[in-house]
Amino acid sequence: MTKPNQRPGPNEPAWWFIVAAGELVLGRDEPLPPHGMAAQMPMPDLSEYKIVFLGELRERNCYLVLADYGDTQFAELGEFGNVRELLTVGDEALFAIAARAKQVSEFLSTHRFCGRCGVRMHEVDWELAMHCHSCQHRCYPRISPCIIVAIRKGRQVLLARGKRHPEGLFSVLAGFVEAGEAIERTLEREVMEEAGIKIKNPRFVGTQSWPFPHSLMIGFTAEWESGELRLDPFELEEGDWFDIDKLPRIPSAGTIARRLIDRLKTEIDQETESRG
Numbered sequence: 001m002t003k004p005n006q007r008p009g010p011n012e013p014a015w016w017f018i019v020a021a022g023e024l025v026l027g028r029d030e031p032l033p034p035h036g037m038a039a040q041m042p043m044p045d046l047s048e049y050k051i052v053f054l055g056e057l058r059e060r061n062c063y064l065v066l067a068d069y070g071d072t073q074f075a076e077l078g079e080f081g082n083v084r085e086l087l088t089v090g091d092e093a094l095f096a097i098a099a100r101a102k103q104v105s106e107f108l109s110t111h112r113f114c115g116r117c118g119v120r121m122h123e124v125d126w127e128l129a130m131h132c133h134s135c136q137h138r139c140y141p142r143i144s145p146c147i148i149v150a151i152r153k154g155r156q157v158l159l160a161r162g163k164r165h166p167e168g169l170f171s172v173l174a175g176f177v178e179a180g181e182a183i184e185r186t187l188e189r190e191v192m193e194e195a196g197i198k199i200k201n202p203r204f205v206g207t208q209s210w211p212f213p214h215s216l217m218i219g220f221t222a223e224w225e226s227g228e229l230r231l232d233p234f235e236l237e238e239g240d241w242f243d244i245d246k247l248p249r250i251p252s253a254g255t256i257a258r259r260l261i262d263r264l265k266t267e268i269d270q271e272t273e274s275r276g
């Protein structure tokens with residue numbers, strides 16, 4: 001079990017996830033969190049900082065160090081940057097711990113007061129939670145499940161550009177699971193709402209923690225069953241069925257969206273081969 005209060009020793013080689021305002025200190029040469037013994041690194045006195053044990057990465061402990069926005073004490077270790085930059089490293093386990101660091105920091109900064117009775121909350125020392133001693137309300141980090149689905153129709157894949165996507169970047173459909181909803185139902189509902197079509201044969205592929213700010217992406221592939229494409233103009237700017245060999249710009253490697261598109265490509269290529 002994770003012991004959130006575990007403290008690092010001065011000569012303990014560890015990974016340091018230094019977070020301020022949702023950004024993470026990353027090395028200048030390579031976008032990696034600093035790693036090594038605190039006593040031998042250009043680090044300030046860590047007893048001045050709130051530290052949370054996050055877990056292990058390749059047999060080394062990982063610690064979250066909560067810094068303040070604009071803190072220059074870590075400048076020799078790197079610069080504050082977006083956790084997203086870590087995707088380029090192609091290390092899933094490292095990205096997962098960084099995602100945890102960002103979400104724990106978000107949790108602690110947004111749960112200082114009780115949502116039920118308004119008094120100051122306190123950290124629980126044996127689990128990662130905030131507790132109100134006045135009314136006994138206890139909070140855990142918020143995780144928002146979200147489905148993400150790559151849909152095919154023959155050799156074509158449905159891709160769309162959301163309102164917040166950069167110009168020219170197309171991705172698969174995604175949407176949040178609503179309170180009280182089964183994930184199967186979210187899949188049908190989101191695809192119908194966003195694209196006006198019915199799907200069949202949904203297949204679970206995998207999940208990815210997506211700390212912007214606290215989503216858990218649950219990835220599927222599925223097949224078109226019926227209906228004409230009718231995009232939701234409130235959510236999507238543009239979208240269409242694209243031939244698997246003529247895709248527009250799609251999300252980068254390391255994202256679950258890319259993994260789902262690659263999965264469909266492999267499936268389609270294998271079918272083409274077996275037909276000779």
Ligand SMILES: [Zn+2]
Pocket residue numbers: 114115116117118119132133134135136137
């Ligand atoms: Zn309370």
